[in-house]
Amino acid sequence: MTFLSLPLLASGSCRQFSTREQTPQICVVGSGPAGFYTAQHLLKHHPQAHVDLYEKQLVPFGLVRFGVAPDHPEVKNVINTFTQTAHSHRCAFHGNVVVGRDVTVPELREAYHAVVLSYGAEDHRALGIPGEELPGVLSARAFVGWYNGLPENREPDLSLQLAPDLSCDTAVILGQGNVALDVARILLSPPEHLQKTDITEAALEALKQSRVKTVWIVGRRGPLQVAFTIKVLGPEGGSRGPTMWPSLGRGEDRSPVAARRCSMSPTEAPRPRKRLTELLLQTATGKSAGKEAAQWALAPRAWGLRFFRSPQQVLPSPDGKRAAGIRLAVTRLEGVGEAARAVPTGETEDLPCGLVLSSVGYKSCPIDPSVPFDPKLGVIPNVEGRVVDVPGLYCSGWVKRGPTGVIATTMTDSFLTGQTLLQDLTAGRLPSGPRPGYAAIEALLSTRGVQPISFSDWEKLDAEEVSRGQAAGKPREKLLDPREMLRLLGR
Numbered sequence: 123m124t125f126l127s128l129p130l131l132a133s134g135s136c137r138q139f140s141t142r143e144q145t146p147q148i149c150v151v152g153s154g155p156a157g158f159y160t161a162q163h164l165l166k167h168h169p170q171a172h173v174d175l176y177e178k179q180l181v182p183f184g185l186v187r188f189g190v191a192p193d194h195p196e197v198k199n200v201i202n203t204f205t206q207t208a209h210s211h212r213c214a215f216h217g218n219v220v221v222g223r224d225v226t227v228p229e230l231r232e233a234y235h236a237v238v239l240s241y242g243a244e245d246h247r248a249l250g251i252p253g254e255e256l257p258g259v260l261s262a263r264a265f266v267g268w269y270n271g272l273p274e275n276r277e278p279d280l281s282l283q284l285a286p287d288l289s290c291d292t293a294v295i296l297g298q299g300n301v302a303l304d305v306a307r308i309l310l311s312p313p314e315h316l317q318k319t320d321i322t323e324a325a326l327e328a329l330k331q332s333r334v335k336t337v338w339i340v341g342r343r344g345p346l347q348v349a350f351t352i353k354v355l356g357p358e359g360g361s362r363g364p365t366m367w368p369s370l371g372r373g374e375d376r377s378p379v380a381a382r383r384c385s386m387s388p389t390e391a392p393r394p395r396k397r398l399t400e401l402l403l404q405t406a407t408g409k410s411a412g413k414e415a416a417q418w419a420l421a422p423r424a425w426g427l428r429f430f431r432s433p434q435q436v437l438p439s440p441d442g443k444r445a446a447g448i449r450l451a452v453t454r455l456e457g458v459g460e461a462a463r464a465v466p467t468g469e470t471e472d473l474p475c476g477l478v479l480s481s482v483g484y485k486s487c488p489i490d491p492s493v494p495f496d497p498k499l500g501v502i503p504n505v506e507g508r509v510v511d512v513p514g515l516y517c518s519g520w521v522k523r524g525p526t527g528v529i530a531t532t533m534t535d536s537f538l539t540g541q542t543l544l545q546d547l548t549a550g551r552l553p554s555g556p557r558p559g560y561a562a563i564e565a566l567l568s569t570r571g572v573q574p575i576s577f578s579d580w581e582k583l584d585a586e587e588v589s590r591g592q593a594a595g596k597p598r599e600k601l602l603d604p605r606e607m608l609r610l611l612g613r
């Protein structure tokens with residue numbers, strides 16, 4: 123094998139790549155953080171690699187656009203880094219291409235030296251309880267998609283998710299993760315706090331009319347097992363806005379008794395969890411002095427945490443037409459600390475509410491019958507990003523390790539997949555000889571009537587969104603309708 127003398131900085135060491143892989147054609151499926159960080163790593167550490175990013179939406183950036191809360195704009199600054207990557211002359215973005223429908227994974231594998239699947243977790247985990255299908259029950263994923271302008275959750279497309287009905291007094295959120303806190307904050311924030319964000323106009327209008335005054339965030343385990351973090355809940359959020367002091371539910375759930383029922387005292391907990399628990403207990407015991415806490419206590423809208431309650435059934439209204447409450451199984455913990463398991467005590471509690479938001483996690487789906495998928499774990503089986511038993515196929519991000527972790531975790535994980543791929547390239551484990559890359563796929567897409575969107579197309583849409591937002595003092599007004607986007611691009 124002949125080697126070019128190309129010293130490369132990968133993992134701090136000099137790397138060499140064989141001439142036959144001078145221009146490795148690499149395809150990345152998905153343009154969220156995992157897709158962009160994988161591409162960034164490959165482009166940085168291989169001077170010839172060409173990376174094509176395929177994206178099903180017309181627009182890039184995945185959950186950074188459609189997940190991150192509108193009142194956390196600083197998180198979206200990662201878009202600047204992703205844009206730099208997309209501007210590389212060795213990188214191309216192809217939006218509006220659904221892999222698994224418009225083009226198959228075997229077709230991509232034929233056209234490229236390597237394919238990286240970074241398509242995230244697009245579905246939500248079902249609760250699997252009676253009544254879940256009733257109107258008034260919504261996944262947090264759909265609710266987040268609605269306020270963030272995800273085309274499939276837009277209104278008034280009656281064939282798809284409807285806008286949530288906010289005419290009730292009480293909403294219950296099931297699950298105690300960061301998504302649950304985002305959803306509660308958006309439901310309860312005064313609309314004037316949201317109107318200078320990139321929340322969609324339709325969501326803002328609906329929230330202005332909202333009658334929801336009380337939000338319960340329900341967990342099946344205790345305060346020491348909550349999945350949300352102090353960064354999202356507490357004052358460490360800094361620029362993220364005010365601390366979310368719970369202002370409801372003084373009593374058993376939030377008393378120190380609850381902490382004692384957690385099989386671990388807060389003082390034994392690891393440091394970040396200890397601080398989180400202390401913050402929760404301060405409010406539970408009424409020691410949350412300070413202006414912010416006082417403001418939350420006086421606020422016309424309030425939220426609270428309920429612990430040791432597992433969803434058992436959505437209760438229907440008398441006419442059976444919509445949700446009117448939730449039956450919760452009272453639980454106790456078996457085991458210690460974060461690994462403790464919730465087991466039912468046999469008691470139940472009914473909580474009346476008009477809106478149930480299920481926030482028990484996202485879920486990845488299989489993309490193509492040729493790609494192995496573990497339905498139980500909801501991931502593509504892989505070893506360090508190499509898809510098991512499929513040479514030349516890799517994965518990164520939430521579809522690789524499951525739907526948890528912040529953008530920084532996804533970055534580290536994606537760099538590792540990039541590194542694995544480059545190691546295989548160096549070791550001659552990828553196909554030899556030139557590959558056509560996008561030229562072959564473009565021809566296929568054209569025969570199938572697919573109209574891909576380039577990154578410069580996206581920049582035109584971006585400019586349009588920014589200009590529409592300016593009038594209302596917002597960073598942007600998101601375009602929601604793919605047909606309108608195509609029209610704006612002259613298609």
Ligand SMILES: Cc1cc2nc3c(=O)[nH]c(=O)nc-3n(C[C@H](O)[C@H](O)[C@H](O)COP(=O)(O)OP(=O)(O)OC[C@H]3O[C@@H](n4cnc5c(N)ncnc54)[C@H](O)[C@@H]3O)c2cc1C
Binds near residue numbers: 179243526532
């Ligand atoms: C509601 C919510 C809020 C969050 N807020 C924060 C936050 O404030 N800070 C933080 O650090 N982290 C936050 N996170 C976590 C962060 O968003 C994730 O760590 C990260 O987005 C995971 O990246 P990913 O690329 O694996 O998935 P995604 O971001 O979901 O990207 C996957 C991409 O693949 C595309 N795709 C899917 N299927 C196909 C297909 N068949 N063909 C082509 N393309 C496809 C999708 O359209 C999407 O663009 C939040 C997560 C959620 C759910």
Ligand SMILES: NC(=O)c1ccc[n+]([C@@H]2O[C@H](COP(=O)([O-])OP(=O)(O)OC[C@H]3O[C@@H](n4cnc5c(N)ncnc54)[C@H](OP(=O)(O)O)[C@@H]3O)[C@@H](O)[C@H]2O)c1
Binds near residue numbers: 297300304528
């Ligand atoms: N600002 C931010 O940084 C931010 C914002 C949003 C999301 N994120 C990240 O995105 C990831 C996903 O967040 P997420 O909130 O969707 O998921 P998550 O962190 O995994 O939380 C899921 C919650 O649902 C509960 N749950 C799961 N199955 C349940 C069931 N069958 N019945 C009752 N409760 C159930 C879990 O309880 P158990 O613990 O008992 O299983 C947990 O409280 C997380 O890593 C999060 O940190 C970050």
